[in-house]
Amino acid sequence: MAATTVARRAGIRLPAWRADILIVGAAALLLGYLTIVPLAMLLLGSLSSGSSALDFRFTLQNFQRVLTDQASLELLANSVMYGFGSALLAFAIGTGVAWAVERSDVPGRSIWYGLALVPLIVPGIVHTIAWLFLLSPEIGWINTPLKALFGFSLSVYSLPGMIWIEGLHTAPLAFVLMSAAFRTMDPSLEEAAATSRADPWKTFRRITLPLLLPTAASVLLILFVRAIEGFEVPAIIGLPGRIYVYTSRIYTSLNQYPPNFGLSAAYGAILLFISVGGLLIHNRVTRGSERYATVTGKAYRPRRVELGRLRVIAIGALVSYAIVAIALPLLVLLYASFVRIYTVPSLETLGELTLRNYTFIATDELTRRALGNSLLLGAASATVVVALTAVIAWVTIRTRLPGRGVLDFLAFVPITIPGIVLGISLLWVYFTIPIRIYGTLWILLVAYVTRYLPYGIRSASGGIVQIHRELEEAAAAAGARWWPTFTQVLLPLLRPALIGAWVYIFIISLRELGSSILLYSADSVVLAVRIFDLRDSGNYTTIAALSVFLIVLLVILVAILQRLGGRTVREA
Amino acid sequence: MERKLATTLAVLGLLVAACGGTTPVAQPSPTATATAKPTTTESADQVMARLYEAAKAEGGQVAFYSSTNTDDAKKILPEFEKKFPGMKVTHTRKSGEALVQQLVTEKKAGQDLYDVVETNLFEVAFVVEQGYTQKYVTASAGDFPADARATDGSWIAARFNNDLPGINTTKLPAGVTIKTWKDLCNPALSGKIAVEQGDVVVYSALRKILGDAEAQNVLKCIAANKPSLRSGHTDMANLLAAGEFAVTLSSNGHRLAQLKYEENKPIDWAKTDPIITDVQAMALSNKPKNPNGGKLLLEWLVSPDGQKAIASTGRVPASGKVPAKYPDLYNFGKLFFVNDALRADFTKDADFWRATLGIK
Numbered sequence: 001m002a003a004t005t006v007a008r009r010a011g012i013r014l015p016a017w018r019a020d021i022l023i024v025g026a027a028a029l030l031l032g033y034l035t036i037v038p039l040a041m042l043l044l045g046s047l048s049s050g051s052s053a054l055d056f057r058f059t060l061q062n063f064q065r066v067l068t069d070q071a072s073l074e075l076l077a078n079s080v081m082y083g084f085g086s087a088l089l090a091f092a093i094g095t096g097v098a099w100a101v102e103r104s105d106v107p108g109r110s111i112w113y114g115l116a117l118v119p120l121i122v123p124g125i126v127h128t129i130a131w132l133f134l135l136s137p138e139i140g141w142i143n144t145p146l147k148a149l150f151g152f153s154l155s156v157y158s159l160p161g162m163i164w165i166e167g168l169h170t171a172p173l174a175f176v177l178m179s180a181a182f183r184t185m186d187p188s189l190e191e192a193a194a195t196s197r198a199d200p201w202k203t204f205r206r207i208t209l210p211l212l213l214p215t216a217a218s219v220l221l222i223l224f225v226r227a228i229e230g231f232e233v234p235a236i237i238g239l240p241g242r243i244y245v246y247t248s249r250i251y252t253s254l255n256q257y258p259p260n261f262g263l264s265a266a267y268g269a270i271l272l273f274i275s276v277g278g279l280l281i282h283n284r285v286t287r288g289s290e291r292y293a294t295v296t297g298k299a300y301r302p303r304r305v306e307l308g309r310l311r312v313i314a315i316g317a318l319v320s321y322a323i324v325a326i327a328l329p330l331l332v333l334l335y336a337s338f339v340r341i342y343t344v345p346s347l348e349t350l351g352e353l354t355l356r357n358y359t360f361i362a363t364d365e366l367t368r369r370a371l372g373n374s375l376l377l378g379a380a381s382a383t384v385v386v387a388l389t390a391v392i393a394w395v396t397i398r399t400r401l402p403g404r405g406v407l408d409f410l411a412f413v414p415i416t417i418p419g420i421v422l423g424i425s426l427l428w429v430y431f432t433i434p435i436r437i438y439g440t441l442w443i444l445l446v447a448y449v450t451r452y453l454p455y456g457i458r459s460a461s462g463g464i465v466q467i468h469r470e471l472e473e474a475a476a477a478a479g480a481r482w483w484p485t486f487t488q489v490l491l492p493l494l495r496p497a498l499i500g501a502w503v504y505i506f507i508i509s510l511r512e513l514g515s516s517i518l519l520y521s522a523d524s525v526v527l528a529v530r531i532f533d534l535r536d537s538g539n540y541t542t543i544a545a546l547s548v549f550l551i552v553l554l555v556i557l558v559a560i561l562q563r564l565g566g567r568t569v570r571e572a
Numbered sequence: 573m574e575r576k577l578a579t580t581l582a583v584l585g586l587l588v589a590a591c592g593g594t595t596p597v598a599q600p601s602p603t604a605t606a607t608a609k610p611t612t613t614e615s616a617d618q619v620m621a622r623l624y625e626a627a628k629a630e631g632g633q634v635a636f637y638s639s640t641n642t643d644d645a646k647k648i649l650p651e652f653e654k655k656f657p658g659m660k661v662t663h664t665r666k667s668g669e670a671l672v673q674q675l676v677t678e679k680k681a682g683q684d685l686y687d688v689v690e691t692n693l694f695e696v697a698f699v700v701e702q703g704y705t706q707k708y709v710t711a712s713a714g715d716f717p718a719d720a721r722a723t724d725g726s727w728i729a730a731r732f733n734n735d736l737p738g739i740n741t742t743k744l745p746a747g748v749t750i751k752t753w754k755d756l757c758n759p760a761l762s763g764k765i766a767v768e769q770g771d772v773v774v775y776s777a778l779r780k781i782l783g784d785a786e787a788q789n790v791l792k793c794i795a796a797n798k799p800s801l802r803s804g805h806t807d808m809a810n811l812l813a814a815g816e817f818a819v820t821l822s823s824n825g826h827r828l829a830q831l832k833y834e835e836n837k838p839i840d841w842a843k844t845d846p847i848i849t850d851v852q853a854m855a856l857s858n859k860p861k862n863p864n865g866g867k868l869l870l871e872w873l874v875s876p877d878g879q880k881a882i883a884s885t886g887r888v889p890a891s892g893k894v895p896a897k898y899p900d901l902y903n904f905g906k907l908f909f910v911n912d913a914l915r916a917d918f919t920k921d922a923d924f925w926r927a928t929l930g931i932k
Contacts, residue, residue: 051680071932137763138743139814157800239769240801244932252932256922258698259673261680341835343814364642366663430681438681521678521685522635522664536667537641538807 024401027392031410034450038425039417042272045265045428054432062266071244079228079245079274082162087223089167091216094174097321102182105304106314113179115322120172121554122329123511124232125531126547129540130329131165132156132236133336141332144344157241166233168325170223177222181215187303194303221282225275229418231514236535246271247420247514254424254518265428268421276416330551336544357545366522367546370530373441377526378509381448382502388449389456390498394486397464398472408457415454419514422447426519439521447515452505459504463497464490503561510554616711620871624656626864632658634865637671638690639852640731641806641827644885651881652872661869667804668695669770679704684859687866690730690873694773696853697912700726705855708867712874712891719909720851720890727853729890730873731882732909734825734901735774735850737842738809743818750819750842753778757793764818765799766808769931774822776914776921777848788924794821795928813837822848825901826887833898834886845905851890 049059066072097116100106119127134141135156143153155161189211193203234248244252246267253264307314336342338353361367389411395401396408414422426447430438437443467490475485491498513528520529527550534543614622627634638645642665649661666674668691678685679702689699699705709725721728737750744750745760756765778787800817802808809827812820813835825841832839854873860866872878879894888896896902925931 075932136811136816138816139811239803242801242930242932249932254673254677255669259669259676261677341810341813341831341837364646427677427681434682436682438683439678439685518677521674521683522662523685533665534642536670536804536807537643537665538804538810539642540807540810 023391023395024403024407027388027395027407028403028410030388031392031407031453034446034453035410035413035417038422038429038450039272039413041428041432042265042268042421042425045262045424045431046269048262051261051431059262062262063269065263066266066270075244075246075249078159078243079271081159082166082234082243082245083224083228085159085163086166086170086227087220089163090170090174090223090227091178091220093167093171093321093325094176094219095178095216097171097318098175098179098182100314100318102179103305104311104314105306106311106318112318112322115326116175117172118326119169120176121507121558122169122551123513123528123547123554124169124230125236125511125513125528126333126550127169127329128165128232128236129531129535129543129547130333131168133332133342133540133544134328135161135164139342139344141328141344155241156237157243159243161241162233162237162243165237166227166230169233170226171325173226174219174223177219178212178215181212181219185211191303218282221278225278225282225416228271228278229275229420229514231420231517235532246274247418250420250424251517261424261427261431264424268418268424271418272416272421275418275421279416333544333547333551336541337548339541342540342544357542358549360539360542361546361549366525367530369523370525370527373444373524374510374527377441377444377448378506380445381452381509382505384445384449385452385456385505386460386498386502389453389460389501390491390494391486393457393460393464394490397461398469408461411453411457413454414450414452417451419447419451419512419516420518422451423515423518426515438519439524441524443519444516444524444526447519448509448512451512451515452508455505455508456501459497459501460494463494467493503558506561507554507558510550510557614711616871616875619711620656620868620875623864623868623871624659627656627862627868628658630862630864632660632865633862634659634661634869635664635685635687635861636661636690636869637664637666637675637686637688639666639668639671639692640690640887641665643806644887647885648878648881651877652869655872655877656868659865659868667770668692671695672698675699675704676702684857684861686857687860687862688854688856688869690852690854692733692773693727693729693851693853693910693912694915694918696727696855697915700855704858706858708856708870710871710874712871712876715876715891715893716874717890717892719849719911722912727855728870728874729851729853730878731852731890732888732907733805733850733852734888734907735771735777735822735848736825736828736844736901738812738820738823738828739840739842740812740815740818741838741840743815743838745818752842752844753782753790753794753821755842756797756819756821757790759797761819762797765794765797765821766802766812766817766819767794767799767821767929768805768808769801769803769929771822772918772922772925773850773910773914774848775925776917777908777910779917779921780914781846781848781908788928791925791928795930799929801929801931809839813839826885826898829898829901830886841901843904846908847902847905848910849902849907850910 044056046062047058047060048056049061050057097112101109101112101116106112135143135154137143137153137155137157140153140156147153156165189207190203193207198206228245229247231247231251234243234245235251238245238248239252250264250267250271253260253267335345337357338355339349340352340354340356343349392407392411396404417425426443427438430443437446471489471493472485475489480489511528512526513532516526516529517532520526531543531546534546636649640648642663645663645665649663652661653659664671664674664686671689671691672695675686675689676699689696689705705726707725710728713721713728716728720732737753737756739750743764745764748758748760749755775787775791778790781787782790799821802811805824806827808820809823809831811817812823813831823841828839828841831837854870856866856870873882874891876891876894879889879891883889883894883897886897888901
């Protein structure tokens with residue numbers, strides 16, 4: 001039997017049947033519990049008029065309302081426009097900055113590279129609130145002079161306003177993905193065009209652009225899926241402006257009186273279908289991209305375009321980007337954190353600066369609890385995901401055990417589940433299963449582990465593929481059993497990939513809002529939720545202080561982890 | 573089956589009550605004499621002393637789900653903890669609808685995490701109707717007007733929210749005055765109004781005060797002025813003070829007074845007559861984690877000490893025995909108390925409210 005042979009070859013001295021059951025069975029059960037059960041419950045919830053899956057009473061009423069509601073087309077249109085608008089803006093900014101840094105001779109490339117990544121650290125909710133201070137119609141930093149000088153203002157509470165904020169926040173992701181594409185691009189075709197006396201524009205249009213198209217399509221789809229599953233901008237900007245998208249509609253259908261759990265599940269199911277559809281198209285696009293084989297993993301050194309006199313314009317654009325994406329949001333948060341009630345800066349307000357907001361967050365028990373919970377959950381979810389996915393990756397890559405492909409699939413499925421959809425799905429799970437963990441840290445741990453499994457599995461699989469199996473075979477030949485081989489041979493070699501995944505999951509856990517907002521209680525409050533709740537209380541200046549604190553905390557954490565992990569973390 | 577029957581009877585009761593109360597009636601002021609008697613012969617202090625000992629023995633904790641904003645809760649609840657050393661109140665703050673969602677979700681998931689819930693009467697009455705609370709008559713109930721409590725002990729209010737149109741005096745267009753809700757229809761206020769999107773209760777009250785047709789017209793013309801839809805009254809009042817809009821359909825009077833008198837912001841409010849008075853009801857959980865702690869907090873909040881602590885924040889205490897800090901929040905008109913009977917038409921009112929204002 002293949003499984004027995006492989007298990008023996010890998011040094012497993014346990015009887016083969018036990019290895020099969022223990023490893024694949026336990027992992028499949030756990031992954032099924034984490035991924036399939038919530039999705040099944042979501043569908044059952046959306047199709048039931050009962051209060052739990054055990055009380056299932058079939059109805060199409062929720063879907064009927066979602067699909068035939070007069071506002072449903074508007075909801076779909078808003079979601080699609082918001083998703084594509086944000087994706088296009090992020091892509092344009094990210095690609096522009098990536099091209100300048102990777103393919104032009106603009107000076108100070110490493111500085112621009114670092115600056116372009118800074119917004120990645122800032123949590124979405126903090127970024128959104130900063131732009132609320134900047135673009136509020138009457139009291140925004142940008143609108144006040146606009147109104148005084150030109151008599152008009154830009155309303156942040158609009159679809160363009162939402163697209164601007166989301167696009168600006170996801171631009172660093174586009175930058176990272178596109179700069180990798182630019183860096184690994186084979187320059188020989190461009191050089192051939194240049195020797196054929198094609199001008200730079202023609203070369204870009206006829207050579208560079210077609211070569212980048214598959215990568216660009218893939219990046220755009222990732223940005224689209226990320227935008228439509230985002231919750232912060234739709235909730236904070238969209239709701240006051242009556243611009244509803246699926247995530248905010250899920251939230252409002254729960255927060256109306258009385259709450260409608262079935263309707264929110266139906267909205268969640270629709271959003272899930274869109275998200276899955278987007279990723280299926282993404283996979284289809286990237287699967288056919290091998291024929292554009294000039295963008296590969298080989299270490300090319302692409303030719304840099306000499307900008308000449310355009311260099312000044314490029315520097316000006318990069319400086320403008322740094323001001324808009326980094327300096328302005330941070331400055332407005334810093335200012336707001338030192339005033340009692342937010343108003344437009346004036347000599348009067350500058351004379352009334354106070355530390356009251358910082359005193360509040362230092363003494364507020366809920367904020368302290370939220371900080372502790374966030375750090376604990378971040379560390380726990382990162383550890384669980386890394387440990388679990390290391391084993392799953394080993395099973396899927398090193399063995400021929402039946403069902404290993406299913407394990408890989410199950411671990412990757414959550415990439416398609418938006419945070420708020422996972423939240424509503426887990427509500428239905430615990431309405432049905434008598435495990436009393438709603439409102440505790442445990443349910444948040446379940447949610448975080450589920451959400452971040454895909455990052456863990458991709459990192460661990462990528463790491464194991466690069467390690468030749470002969471090292472494990474040598475250990476087995478020397479008489480080592482599976483566990484010592486796994487822990488003493490494989491794990492040390494996998495360490496860089498695992499540390500990278502751990503750090504990444506830890507950082508993004510600290511910013512998680514979409515699922516936490518539906519699953520927390522006072523005892524299990526986390527930082528992003530605390531900020532969201534303070535906003536509901538109108539404590540904007542306190543939020544500003546908490547945001548400044550959170551940014552400083554994240555920068556310090558990233559710096560420490562970078563120091564501990566060295567190159568590994570930087571690469572992650 | 574029994575629960576369904578009870579719910580049906582409750583709904584029928586509400587319908588009957590609603591049918592009998594269509595005429596707008598200004599309710600007695602908070603100083604009106606109450607008639608209900610507490611079920612205990614102990615004094616309020618004796619009851620609290622007894623509950624305090626029992627509460628300490630059960631762990632000294634209270635889980636308080638309340639819409640009181642964090643700043644005011646930080647002034648009120650430490651007074652309770654000071655009076656009863658060893659007691660610790662955990663305050664979960666959310667707006668009414670969000671609080672109900674949290675509580676219902678917890679109950680459906682088999683969790684009993686709260687001891688006392690306090691928010692708008694509409695929401696608390698819904699929670700009571702679901703069977704998630706228990707009756708408890710406080711020793712100080714007799715100090716409270718009839719509109720501030722259920723006679724059977726289902727709920728009692730420790731405070732009132734006076735729902736008043738808020739005004740930023742520096743942002744109000746020249747020549748515009750706001751004396752009544754109809755004044756918000758002025759086209760000069762287009763794009764300068766904010767509405768709290770969960771304020772269906774204000775529309776329900778306006779229907780009783782102005783009549784159906786007039787209330788509908790007022791809401792439609794306010795909607796024509798393209799109001800900004802906000803979530804949370806404190807948030808909306810703070811943005812009003814910052815100058816984000818010129819007026820609000822309905823702000824909590826105490827927050828307007830705090831901004832005007834304590835923060836020196838250019839804030840005022842319309843002197844409407846009657847004054848929509850939103851009763852903030854409290855109820856005890858049917859399965860409290862800390863039953864004695866929960867009862868102790870309830871007793872204290874409606875006691876003279878608790879009422880004084882509430883009044884010190886600028887909020888309007890519900891007891892007739894403790895005066896409010898800012899009498900100009902309610903001394904210019906009759907009080908129109910939001911009552912349970914208004915809730916009978918909630919679905920219809922909510923649908924009209926959402927459709928008119930464009931809330932999905």
